[in-house]
Amino acid sequence: MSTPLFISESVPIEIRNIIKAVQPGCPARYQDFEGTIEFVSDEYITLCVSKKPNEDPHAKTPWIKCCIVVFEADWDDLELDPAYFQHKKAYRGKTNDHPGNEMLPAMEKR
Numbered sequence: 001m002s003t004p005l006f007i008s009e010s011v012p013i014e015i016r017n018i019i020k021a022v023q024p025g026c027p028a029r030y031q032d033f034e035g036t037i038e039f040v041s042d043e044y045i046t047l048c049v050s051k052k053p054n055e056d057p058h059a060k061t062p063w064i065k066c067c068i069v070v071f072e073a074d075w076d077d078l079e080l081d082p083a084y085f086q087h088k089k090a091y092r093g094k095t096n097d098h099p100g101n102e103m104l105p106a107m108e109k110r
Contacts, residue, residue: 022037022040022045022080023037024036024037024040026080027081028047028078028079028080029078029079030047030068030070030077030078031077033049033068034049035047035048035067036048038065038067043071043072044069044070044071044072045070046067046068046069046070047067047070047078048066050066051063051064051065051066052064
């Protein structure tokens with residue numbers, strides 16, 4: 001696991017796109033803890049580090065989970081498994097470098 005979640009040189013739009021790419025179930029590591037992402041929001045991410053079956057027949061959930069809350073200030077310490085990390089574009093339409101680029105001379109004539 002070697003892809004840092006927060007890249008200090010990135011602009012806020014790129015950081016937002018990275019957060020959109022993080023999905024629940026994605027393996028991650030925070031400090032000495034390894035687990036899977038359970039929840040993602042703009043303020044925090046929860047990392048499930050332990051999960052075991054709930055043996056109580058009257059329990060509301062079938063699993064007992066121990067999760068760590070990673071706040072936005074600590075996202076630089078959160079690492080994702082590169083196999084599960086996928087960059088997503090914020091815009092799904094056609095993009096051009098700049099409007100009016102078609103009026104510029106060819107690259108070899110500049």
